[in-house]
Amino acid sequence: MAVPLMQAVRVGRYVVKQHLIGRKRYPLVLMLEPLFRCNLACAGCGKIDYPAQLLNQRLSLQECLDADAECGAPVIAIAGGEPLLHKEMPEIVKALVARRKYIYLCTNALLLEKKLDDYEPSPFFSWDVHLDGDKMMHDSSVCQDGVFERATAAIRAAKARGFRVSINCTLFDGADPKRVAAFFDEVMAMGVDGVMTAPGYAYERAPDQEHFLNRQKTKQLFRDIFRLGKGKKWRFTQSPLFLNFLAGNENYHCTPWGKPLRTVFGWQRPCYLLGEGYAKSFRELMDDTAWDQYGTGAYEKCADCMVHSGYESTAVMDAVRRPWHIAKVALFGPETEKPMVPEISLANQRPAEYRYEQQVESQMSELASRKPARGPRVRVHKAAEADEVIADAAD
Numbered sequence: 001m002a003v004p005l006m007q008a009v010r011v012g013r014y015v016v017k018q019h020l021i022g023r024k025r026y027p028l029v030l031m032l033e034p035l036f037r038c039n040l041a042c043a044g045c046g047k048i049d050y051p052a053q054l055l056n057q058r059l060s061l062q063e064c065l066d067a068d069a070e071c072g073a074p075v076i077a078i079a080g081g082e083p084l085l086h087k088e089m090p091e092i093v094k095a096l097v098a099r100r101k102y103i104y105l106c107t108n109a110l111l112l113e114k115k116l117d118d119y120e121p122s123p124f125f126s127w128d129v130h131l132d133g134d135k136m137m138h139d140s141s142v143c144q145d146g147v148f149e150r151a152t153a154a155i156r157a158a159k160a161r162g163f164r165v166s167i168n169c170t171l172f173d174g175a176d177p178k179r180v181a182a183f184f185d186e187v188m189a190m191g192v193d194g195v196m197t198a199p200g201y202a203y204e205r206a207p208d209q210e211h212f213l214n215r216q217k218t219k220q221l222f223r224d225i226f227r228l229g230k231g232k233k234w235r236f237t238q239s240p241l242f243l244n245f246l247a248g249n250e251n252y253h254c255t256p257w258g259k260p261l262r263t264v265f266g267w268q269r270p271c272y273l274l275g276e277g278y279a280k281s282f283r284e285l286m287d288d289t290a291w292d293q294y295g296t297g298a299y300e301k302c303a304d305c306m307v308h309s310g311y312e313s314t315a316v317m318d319a320v321r322r323p324w325h326i327a328k329v330a331l332f333g334p335e336t337e338k339p340m341v342p343e344i345s346l347a348n349q350r351p352a353e354y355r356y357e358q359q360v361e362s363q364m365s366e367l368a369s370r371k372p373a374r375g376p377r378v379r380v381h382k383a384a385e386a387d388e389v390i391a392d393a394a395d
């Protein structure tokens with residue numbers, strides 16, 4: 001199974017409980033970004049374009065545990081940046097697993113084989129390896145030759161040691177459905193437990209702005225892929241209704257509070273993809289964010305978004321309301337032939353606001369105000385970390 005039965009039961013029980021107690025907004029997956037620093041610079045990534053001082057910041061073990069305690073979601077996805085560059089990552093994972101949280105550690109896998117001994121297989125822990133398609137597709141996506149080979153070697157090594165491994169496959173404009181379908185066949189044959197897939201979000205800071213999909217192209221692409229997958233046993237870690245949404249069959253609205261993000265800057269508003277501001281606590285994020293101002297149809301920057309950060313929780317909530325519907329889609333797969341549902345109108349969306357420079361300035365001055373208290377020892381430590389990053393990247 002893409003998701004262990006016990007995990008599905010515990011998460012399902014959590015979701016039903018939220019509905020029974022009448023919580024309007026609740027977290028499903030805590031997204032943790034304990035650092036922005038990465039050892040790749042992918043064309044479609046909008047997360048690593050910060051000054052070095054900010055890239056060198058880390059969430060500590062205690063800050064990660066506090067974020068979990070504040071949020072309370074049953075599942076935690078640890079992303080970045082590249083989490084394996086974080087020296088405390090084994091302790092962070094161990095402590096969260098001890099709390100019986102389901103952990104997905106997202107990695108580009110360049111350091112995975114080297115670091116495997118630091119982790120233990122567990123039904124609560126899964127590697128989530130970034131793989132955007134076959135060798136040519138992935139190496140082009142991450143702008144570096146040889147990454148596909150290293151990532152797939154690491155996946156095989158992790159599977160051989162008994163770890164759960166899923167892959168995270170982001171698709172861009174120009175993806176060929178036949179190649180994607182063949183790639184899904186390939187990873188299934190590799191023994192990967194599940195695939196998480198979505199279109200790339202059009203990050204305003206991504207170096208390549210030419211290859212993001214709009215919603216119409218996204219739906220057609222996923223329909224074409226799912227049609228080729230009929231009768232095959234592809235395992236997805238996502239809700240069947242989210243896949244049905246990707247194929248143009250669900251008229252979902254975004255529920256970004258379902259996957260709240262804690263970064264080194266604080267709790268990001270409104271979602272994993274968009275940094276429009278930061279709250280100091282999870283409660284402040286949930287209570288003081290103007291949620292209605294976001295989502296497709298509400299905000300220009302959300303116009304083409306169909307990413308799981310915003311829509312997977314919607315699909316899960318829909319499953320609770322319409323269990324017969326999810327049962328049908330789970331049994332027969334996403335619809336690929338009937339007309340698609342009408343698209344959300346963009347007529348009343350508010351225009352995009354650009355806040356990147358202002359946020360960087362604010363974070364830099366916040367950092368500067370903290371420095372005297374930390375003293376020179378921290379600067380030595382950060383320099384050592386930077387050296388490791390360079391060594392790891394060259395590895």
Ligand code: SF4
Nearest residue numbers: 254271295302305310
């Ligand atoms: S639609 Fe939702 S998930 Fe997508 S960018 Fe907007 S707020 Fe974020």
